[in-house]
Amino acid sequence: MKNIDANLNSMFFITLRVVQTISLMMAKEGIQPMNKHTGKMTFRVRIADENLNFKDHAFDDPKVLGRQLIEAAGGHPVDEHVAIAILPNGDFEDIRLDESYDLRGRGVEKVLVARSDRSFKFKIDDADLEWPRACISGFVLRKLAKLPPNYNLWQEIPGQHDKKITDTDVINLADAGVERFVSLIDQTTEGDALPSKDQTYLSGHGYEFEVVTEGVNTGIVLKGLPLPDGKYEHTAADVLILLPRGYPDCPPDMFYVAPKLTLAGTGQVPKACTVEHRFGGRVWQRWSRHNNAWRPGIDGLQTMVARVQTALAEAQA
Amino acid sequence: MKADRLTLVESGGIKKWACLTCPGGCGEVINLSLNPNQRPRWRISEDFWLRPTIHPSVHQKNECGCHFWIKNGQTTWCRGGRPSKPSKGEIDTCYRGK
Numbered sequence: 390m391k392n393i394d395a396n397l398n399s400m401f402f403i404t405l406r407v408v409q410t411i412s413l414m415m416a417k418e419g420i421q422p423m424n425k426h427t428g429k430m431t432f433r434v435r436i437a438d439e440n441l442n443f444k445d446h447a448f449d450d451p452k453v454l455g456r457q458l459i460e461a462a463g464g465h466p467v468d469e470h471v472a473i474a475i476l477p478n479g480d481f482e483d484i485r486l487d488e489s490y491d492l493r494g495r496g497v498e499k500v501l502v503a504r505s506d507r508s509f510k511f512k513i514d515d516a517d518l519e520w521p522r523a524c525i526s527g528f529v530l531r532k533l534a535k536l537p538p539n540y541n542l543w544q545e546i547p548g549q550h551d552k553k554i555t556d557t558d559v560i561n562l563a564d565a566g567v568e569r570f571v572s573l574i575d576q577t578t579e580g581d582a583l584p585s586k587d588q589t590y591l592s593g594h595g596y597e598f599e600v601v602t603e604g605v606n607t608g609i610v611l612k613g614l615p616l617p618d619g620k621y622e623h624t625a626a627d628v629l630i631l632l633p634r635g636y637p638d639c640p641p642d643m644f645y646v647a648p649k650l651t652l653a654g655t656g657q658v659p660k661a662c663t664v665e666h667r668f669g670g671r672v673w674q675r676w677s678r679h680n681n682a683w684r685p686g687i688d689g690l691q692t693m694v695a696r697v698q699t700a701l702a703e704a705q706a
Numbered sequence: 707m708k709a710d711r712l713t714l715v716e717s718g719g720i721k722k723w724a725c726l727t728c729p730g731g732c733g734e735v736i737n738l739s740l741n742p743n744q745r746p747r748w749r750i751s752e753d754f755w756l757r758p759t760i761h762p763s764v765h766q767k768n769e770c771g772c773h774f775w776i777k778n779g780q781t782t783w784c785r786g787g788r789p790s791k792p793s794k795g796e797i798d799t800c801y802r803g804k
Contacts, residue, residue, distance in 0.1 A: 580763025
């Protein structure tokens, strides 16, 4: 008895597996399995809403009208909605309300249904896409473009700088002209804004430093620079050197110190050091010591640090 | 794109992109955004002989890992940023309008 049971079980198991394998094959071929209740073949389609959330739907008929797709997705009234087929290559194709759309032979069919009376066309790289709304998020754009995470999406803007699209950006596709987007692999970073000669100098001379950027400005902060013995009410201070555009061909001008330095004994502020400057979330004391001699290509932070040291040593009230 | 050429993409008088083949010899095309309002960003200038200067340095995040400066058409390698087979020669700029 036990043996027969086991046999029956395994036969049943095998039958089940064969059925499963067949339905898997059929799904792959685009042929759909039978509907259990009606005994008819069903044809599956995945319908997305405008957030690109897909839901599976099944039709008994291999050919469906655009309006049937919209009705299946709950779109009402139908004529205020659009159905757009998402082709396997990622391109989009409008399905008119009374156009019959064949659900066979293209793999799993994907359709986008959204409320709209028109659609907006745009291009990502070479693919022609469209969207039923004027506004589209960067997130949806990236999803449509099937961008791998190491790629960035850029909006091409004629006559202006191209714009990198982040997930939370909202792009208005109704703006004049076909919107164009390009994807570029993200493999390049800005090196440190500090030339390697300066890096070598600073680390070679035992300076502890930090490169701080704020907006378009870059500054070098020398940390805990020892001050001349007994000259100030502090023994060490941080020194900020702002690098101008075009550095190292253009000279840094003044320098900045934190905390604010006062001369020991008198407690007076050194000459031309009364102005405060905010940078990198700190308040700095500006040392107005101008740079009149700069040799592009020769001078660098070593020159600037020497000027700072001299100024700190010579400061008078 | 020739190895010793930097292509400047301009539109409406705005310099948008500086594109060059990686001087490290890996063959990758490097696209540097010149948009000042986002990061990463670079600035480009040219001298009388159209030799480009790019600021700041260019650091590749791919296996090539090149890290270099371009100053007056000359590639200067940063410490640790020089690949085993760097290309030689000077870089000049050509324009491509859009």
